[in-house]
Amino acid sequence: MQLIRIIQSMFQYCNEFVMWLFIDFLFGYAYNQLRIGGSFMNAKNSAPKRFGVKGMVILSLTVVAMASLFFIVYESMKKEVTVVADEEEFHTNTMAETVEDVLNELGLEKDEHDYLSEDLTKEVEDGMEIELDYANEVVVTVDDETETYHTLADTADEFLEEENIKISEHDHLSFELEEELSDGRHLAISKAFEVVINDDGEKKTVMTTGQTIQSLLAKEGIKLSDHDQLNMEPTKKLDSEETITITRVDKERKTYDEIIPFNTETESDDSLEKGKTRIVQQGKEGKKVQTFEITYKNGEEVSRELVKEEITEESQNRVVAQGTKEPPKRTVAKKSSNVQQTSAKSESKSKIETKDTKQETGKTMVVQATAYSTNNPSLGTHTATGIDLRSNPKVIAVDPNVIPLGSKVWVEGYGTAIAGDTGGAINGKKIDIHFSSYEKARSFGRKTVRIKVY
Structure with a gap:
């Protein structure tokens, strides 16, 4: 036992290489003694033999015993260590003094971001279990900003929570939250923002990411006809809060x-x-x-x-x-009495005609009325007297010989209007009535109506 303690002390101060040199020396020495002993036995007339056969056997056994003893002591000084690196187990019997020495023996490297269950400088103990988790390098792009991380998280969801990266249900992710991370994984996140869609005057707000207008409308189930109009190109990629205006066009x-x-x-x-x-x-x-x-x-x-x-x-x-x-010349009466009579008759006739005219313009007439509208592109917007029908629509066209231009005229089913236009087809008791609406003009059509000239 004393010998074993001495040898163990030697192992504490000698490395493995030196101990194996010592064992090699023992075997070499035994071999030389056996060879020399054999030479003495075969030599004739030689001096007395140094060793007999029995001595040689004892020497050989002693050398073997010493070598075995050294081997047993060496093996007893090794420590059993288990290293688990990313779920792969390594078992080793080692003379290493520290955890770092064990990793070096196994060819395992630890980066600053990796997890190690024991300190590198800790002394190795028999039966020690060491856990080594390698960190994954993860590249994250949020919209146009990219950053590199090192993480020990197993899944993308755990990583986002660990790094406090917030996402919403409307954000677009290039990955699944439950997927396991691997080294070099690239995670892309497109943040959602609000967009207003004004469709035929009806507005609604939707959340979207950087997609095109046409893909957004398709996602929202909004269809466009061939004639409908957008205030932006449909292939434009949305990148900020905007309003999409849809003008519904029918023909x-x-x-x-x-x-x-x-x-x-x-x-x-x-x-x-x-x-x-x-x-x-x-x-x-x-x-x-x-x-x-x-x-x-x-x-x-x-x-x-x-x-x-x-x-x-x-x-x-x-x-x-x-x-x-040329009309024929008329003879003028010479008698003054006749002239006076003729003059009186003319004056009387003139008064009667004036009276009749006043009665005519002040009474109700029955005329044929035809409706028209300047909304018909084939018609002009100004009357023969210069009235702009767009700003003064209540105008009728008349025969000036029947209804003086500029008169106010009440028309049955239409109301009061200005006689401010003429026409080639308007002769006698005929009038044309202007409507702003083409449909109303068509509805009125042509009919016989009562009018009153003021």
Whole structure:
């Protein structure tokens, strides 16, 4: 026992390499003694033998025993250590003094971010268990900002909580929260923000990430027709709080029957006295069918375009002959009494005519009224007297010989209007009534009405 303690003391101050040199020396020495002993036994007439056979055997056994003793002592001084590195177990019997020496023997390295259950400088104990967890390098990109982390967390969810990285249910993640992390994993997070969608005047707020307008609308189940309009390009990528405005555009085609007014032509007639006229040909209105394409934005009409026009009946102009013949000269009566009588009769007749005219302009008439609207693109917006129908819509077209221009006229079913326009087809007791709405004009159409001129 004393010998074992001495050898153990030697092992405390000698390394493994020196002890194996000592064992090698013992075997070498034994081998040389055996060889020398054998030479003495075979030599003739030699000196007395140093060793006999029995001595050689004892020497050999002694050397083997010493070597075995040294081996047993060496093995007894080793410590059993278990190292678990990322779920992989390493078992070793070692002469290492510290935990760091054990890791070096096993070829294991510890980084500053890794977890080690024991201090590197701690002395090794028999039966020691050492746990080594390697940290994973994780790259995180939030919108356009990228940062590198080292973590011991097992899952992405644990890592986000560990680093206090907040996410919402609307954020877009390139990973699953439950997935296990691996070294070099890249986690991308797109933060959600508010966007207002104004669809035909109805607004709603949605949460979205950096996606395009068309993908957002598809996600929200909002469909666009070929004519609908956006205030931005549909392929634009949203990157901030914005308002998407959708203008619903509808188009339809409508067909209308229209009247073609006739014109009045004047021709000279030398068989008629000057100042006299004669109708050579009565005028006749024509007919045409017009097709308009009407555009509505968010339910309101914004334009109408004439896309087709077909004349179904041609109009016929009115031809009026105007006299150019000089009237015959009249003889003036010489008697003053006759002149006075004639003058009195003329004055009386003039008074009667003036009275009749006043009665005519002050009484009710029955006329034929036709409605029209400047919303029809084929018609102008100003009357013959210069009235702008867009700002003064209550205007009728008249025959000035029947209703003086500028008169106020009450029209049955329409109200009071200004006689401020004329027309080639308006002769005698005919009037045209202006409506701002094309639909109202079509609804009124043409009818016989009572009017009163003021």
